[in-house]
Amino acid sequence: MWRSLVSSSDEPDTGKDLPDPQEEAALQARYDRVLEEKRMALEHPGLSWHDWFLFDGAKWWVGLVDLIVDSWIVAYWYGLGNFLLLGLSLAAALYGEFLLYRFLWYRPRDDERPAPRSGPGSLRARLVRPVPCGRWTPEAAGYVSVMRSSDGTPNPHEFL
Secondary structure, three states, X not given: OHHHXXXXXXXXXXXXXXXXXXXXXXXXXXXXXXXXXXXXXXXXXXXXXXXXXXXXXXXXXXXXXXXXXXXXXHHHHHHHOOHHHHHHHHHHHHHHHHHHHHHHHOOOOOXXXXXXXXXXXXXXXXXXXXXXXXXXXXXXXXXXXXXXXXXXXXXXXXXX
């Protein structure tokens, strides 16, 4: 009975089940690659869930909320039959959503100069670009740390 549990056949092992040396080398290479990927993942784990949500995940939710608000505006004014106010309200809502997106996720290009915050043309720059970089971007952490004062008091340049 013990013999039947150990081997299913009574024939001697001829070595046909041994892996080919090339297959074994390919398997070892894949195994080493997986180990290297695991080591790299442990050394540089990437963003935390909180940072991922702020940098990428929340964009979809804010976009969905914007779509819902726009739908309410269209349904309300269309139901009343006032197409002039529908257009004006929808334009104001879309501009507000544009500013919200820019406020939260604006990332300046490398070749882009920062917009002037005072002087001629500053109002136009603030209407299109309310902040130098979005509050929920990786650049914001470095920007805010530079803007902090040395004595720990709030810096007025951190706010709008």
